[in-house]
Amino acid sequence: MLTTTTALVSNFTLNKTQAAILILGLSIFKFFGVSFYFMELRTAHIFWKTSVVIFVVLLATILILMR
Amino acid sequence: MDTSTINTKNIAYPPGGILIWIIIFLELFTFGMALIAMVFYSKDEPEIFHQSKLLLNTTFGAVNTVFLLSSGFFMAKSVESFRDHNIKKTVLFLRWTLLGGFLFLVLKSVEYYFKIESGYTISYNTFFSFYWMLTLFHVVHVIVGIVILLSVYFGIKKQIVTTSIEDFEASAAFWHMCDLIWLLLFPVIYLIF
Numbered sequence: 001m002l003t004t005t006t007a008l009v010s011n012f013t014l015n016k017t018q019a020a021i022l023i024l025g026l027s028i029f030k031f032f033g034v035s036f037y038f039m040e041l042r043t044a045h046i047f048w049k050t051s052v053v054i055f056v057v058l059l060a061t062i063l064i065l066m067r
Numbered sequence: 068m069d070t071s072t073i074n075t076k077n078i079a080y081p082p083g084g085i086l087i088w089i090i091i092f093l094e095l096f097t098f099g100m101a102l103i104a105m106v107f108y109s110k111d112e113p114e115i116f117h118q119s120k121l122l123l124n125t126t127f128g129a130v131n132t133v134f135l136l137s138s139g140f141f142m143a144k145s146v147e148s149f150r151d152h153n154i155k156k157t158v159l160f161l162r163w164t165l166l167g168g169f170l171f172l173v174l175k176s177v178e179y180y181f182k183i184e185s186g187y188t189i190s191y192n193t194f195f196s197f198y199w200m201l202t203l204f205h206v207v208h209v210i211v212g213i214v215i216l217l218s219v220y221f222g223i224k225k226q227i228v229t230t231s232i233e234d235f236e237a238s239a240a241f242w243h244m245c246d247l248i249w250l251l252l253f254p255v256i257y258l259i260f
Contacts, residue, residue, distance in 0.1 A: 019258075023259055024254055024259070027250050027251065027253070027254040030136070031247060031251070034136070034139055034243055034246050034250065035247060038139045038142065038143040039240055039243045040146075041081070044081045045076055045077060045078040047078050048078075055092070055095060055096075059251070063102065063103065063255065063259075
């Protein structure tokens with residue numbers, strides 16, 4: 001569902017920055033879903049959880065700012 | 068079959084083991100830097116990047132995302148079944164995981180075939196240089212992941228299962244890493260330009 005939404009957003013959103021934010025935001029959401037639930041990071045030490053969050057947020061921020 | 072519980076709350080024992088997580092972070096960092104480089108170079112040729120992005124098949128990319136996410140789901144179920152000492156379910160879910168991986172590779176091959184047929188090779192322009200390098204590098208990881216999962220699969224199917232939960236979780240973590248990398252590649256390469 002999230003994947004379909006991402007694909008649709010990319011086609012229909014007018015402003016390119018808004019589109020980038022929405023698309024990357026949806027991807028971050030999926031990223032956290034995979035890492036915290038599938039990879040069971042929710043049971044891990046706070047260091048690993050924080051590291052993943054910081055990495056993804058930092059990467060997304062840099063990509064959006066560069067757009 | 069050793070499924071003794073590991074305390075994953077310990078900083079030295081993240082799910083799958085510390086070594087695999089060091090590898091995961093290194094890979095994520097590498098792909099992250101490459102994606103930043105791609106966006107950086109797009110600033111010089113925004114129109115070319117946009118036109119090139121339109122030549123990609125977003126549907127293929129979205130379907131591949133579904134394949135990998137579904138595969139990741141079955142991988143998680145497989146690990147859960149292994150912990151519950153249910154080998155039958157473990158093997159079943161592992162088969163579905165492998166199927167997702169194979170389907171990803173098949174669709175990727177079809178996509179690559181269309182690109183090569185149309186002349187959109189690695190030297191076509193900067194966008195396609197990044198496209199080919201990033202997606203091929205990811206495909207290599209998926210192939211390695213499949214090889215690892217196949218070795219786990221055949222190990223579990225033996226009369227006496229010698230696979231430990233640590234090895235199984237590490238293999239699963241590597242497979243999920245392929246998923247994580249694709250979740251970064253798909254939006255940047257296929258959607259935002």
